[in-house]
Amino acid sequence: MFQTDKIKMRRKNITRNPHGGGNTRLLLVMLEYLCLIKGAVAAPQIPAMFAFGDSLIDDGNNNGLNSLAKSNYYPYGIDFYQGSTGRFCNGKTVVDTLCDLLELPYIPAYTTAGPNGTSRLGGVNYASAGGGILDETGQHLGERYSLNQQVLNFESDLNSIRTVLGTERSYNQFLARSIAVMVFGSNDYINNYLLPFLYNSGYDYTPEQFANLLLNHYTRQILALNSVGLRKFLLAGVGPLGCIPSQRASGAARPDRCVDQVNEMVVFFNQGLRSLVEQLNSNHPGSIFIYGNTYAAVGDMLNNPANYGFSVLARGCCGIEQNYEWQFTCLPLSTPCPNRNQYVFWDAFHPTESVNLILAQKAYTGNQTDVYPINVQQLAQL
Numbered sequence: 495m496f497q498t499d500k501i502k503m504r505r506k507n508i509t510r511n512p513h514g515g516g517n518t519r520l521l522l523v524m525l526e527y528l529c530l531i532k533g534a535v536a537a538p539q540i541p542a543m544f545a546f547g548d549s550l551i552d553d554g555n556n557n558g559l560n561s562l563a564k565s566n567y568y569p570y571g572i573d574f575y576q577g578s579t580g581r582f583c584n585g586k587t588v589v590d591t592l593c594d595l596l597e598l599p600y601i602p603a604y605t606t607a608g609p610n611g612t613s614r615l616g617g618v619n620y621a622s623a624g625g626g627i628l629d630e631t632g633q634h635l636g637e638r639y640s641l642n643q644q645v646l647n648f649e650s651d652l653n654s655i656r657t658v659l660g661t662e663r664s665y666n667q668f669l670a671r672s673i674a675v676m677v678f679g680s681n682d683y684i685n686n687y688l689l690p691f692l693y694n695s696g697y698d699y700t701p702e703q704f705a706n707l708l709l710n711h712y713t714r715q716i717l718a719l720n721s722v723g724l725r726k727f728l729l730a731g732v733g734p735l736g737c738i739p740s741q742r743a744s745g746a747a748r749p750d751r752c753v754d755q756v757n758e759m760v761v762f763f764n765q766g767l768r769s770l771v772e773q774l775n776s777n778h779p780g781s782i783f784i785y786g787n788t789y790a791a792v793g794d795m796l797n798n799p800a801n802y803g804f805s806v807l808a809r810g811c812c813g814i815e816q817n818y819e820w821q822f823t824c825l826p827l828s829t830p831c832p833n834r835n836q837y838v839f840w841d842a843f844h845p846t847e848s849v850n851l852i853l854a855q856k857a858y859t860g861n862q863t864d865v866y867p868i869n870v871q872q873l874a875q876l
Contacts, residue, residue, distance in 0.1 A: 505637050531742045536597045539666050539874040542617035543601055544591065546644045547677030549623030549844060551589045554580030554603035556623045561636035563623035565823055569812055569830045573847055582623060582813065582823070584830065584840050585847030588730075590673060591854035594672075596874060602638075604647050612656030617672065618651060620644040626681040627715075634692050635685065641678055645715050648720060669723030673873060676716070678764055679732040682708055684740070686845065688756065705762035708794060709770055716774070720781055728857065729771060729864075730786040731764040733845075734793050739810050740842040750808050752796075764789050768866065775867070784873060785866045786857050795838055795849065802837065802852065805827065810841040 502771065515721040545551055549563060557566045564580065565571075571578035573585035580603065581587055586594075593600050601617035622639035624632030629640045659665045687704055690696040695704060716727065735741060736756030744753065748806050752783045754758075764787075771785040811831040812824035824830065824841050831837060840846045845853075858871050 499822065508640050510637075514768075515791060528681060539871075540598070540599045540671055540673055540726075541594045541598065542615060542672040543589070543598055543675060544617050544648060544672060544676045545589045545601060545619040545621055545677075546641065546648070546719075547621035547675070547730075548681045548840075549582040549621075550620040551587045551675070551677050551682065552582060552603075552623045553587065553589070553600075553619045553622060554615070554775060555605050555619070555639060557623075558605055559637035560871075561633070561638055561875035563635045563823070565623070565766075567838075570823055572830060582841070582844045583847055583850065584764045584834050586850055588677070588850045588854045588857070592675065592870065593859065595854060595858045596870070604644075609654070611651070611656075612708055614651055614655055615658060615668075618648070619645050620678065622711060623777065624681060624685060626686060627657050627678050627679075627711050628682055628686060629692070631682045631686040633689075634689075635676075641712070641715050648719065652722060662736060663720075666723055670725040672724065673726045673728060673870070674719055674724045675728045675730070677730045678712065679708060679760075679767075680735060681757060683732070683735055683756070684738075687759070688741075701759040702762045705766050708763060709766045712767075713770060713774075720778060725781040726782070726876070727783045727874070728776075728786055729767060729868060730857075731767055731788045732760045732790045733798070735760050737792070737807075738797055738843055739808065739813075739839050743842075745874055749792070760789065767794040771866065782868070782873060782876060784868055784870070787864055787866065788853065791853055791856050792838075792845070792849070792866060795852065799838070800850075804838050804848070805831075806831075806837045807839075809857060811837040811846060813841050816854075 556564050565582045566578050566580040568578055568812045599616050601619045604618050607613050607618050624635040624638035625640045627641050632638050656665045685695045687695045719729050734757045736753035741756055768785045771783045772819045774783040811834050812828050835848045837846050
């Protein structure tokens, strides 16, 4: 599944010039322009965004932690206007791009937002590199905020937000109209289930059982956030992990091929998460939960790279090409590739800004293949 050669999959409408740039570069320019003018002429479409997840959307929470999972150094952030902030990307994350599309300021990391509730009124990013749905996930990397801890961190901010907003009605409306973005699951495979020499989960559970374990834990924390007032949720599925450079280099497949076995594991989780979205919407009227089909979106980029202007699929823009399985991040001060818009992967694990722009746009305006049952733009209008 998701070999470098074609597989049967519906082609998307977003295209790029294969010679570098095209529509995705135009999208980037447009988003940068929106970022410059939105504070002056546009009102945010929602009051706030609260982000929970892992290194795919972490914007600096791990900087002060005793952790191997850090990215607050060059070349990370080489294309981001603030430089190396702790984002595991050359530029914007999906959450940053969603902020552009929703006309929100970029939301601060939980650890840098400050004690004042006013600084949290546009939202907060609680995501932490190495963190997972299970508390033990990523423990070999050092300190990180798991899903459970991120929910606790959010709950610890609520009193200061309530104080600033003044009335209970304003507070309830603020939370109900805000959007929670949740990006979890990847680490529970990469930094748990697929490391049998460090974790027992691969021995204790079949892939289907492990997916069910994750979904049970995930559901409890989603409902915890719902119980304190959040009503709008974007739950992102896991991408085709068998195609990331670290897995390609693991020896389970040829470097130019994806590891089908890993992708098949992830499918169990994604199918369960989509079913969970339907169940939550049925059982919780007044709330809306949507599923972001990351797996299909990234899969289409890998199967039809010319449609998006990508030409490098199997290796990251920075790193040691032949040693990906032991390298979590780019080496400090290393020189990345110059043609970053042609790469799907920034390092051994994370996508480039070009990919993040496409993923965010699909989530914001996509059809039900991309995001289900409605998209983020429609969610914001409810």
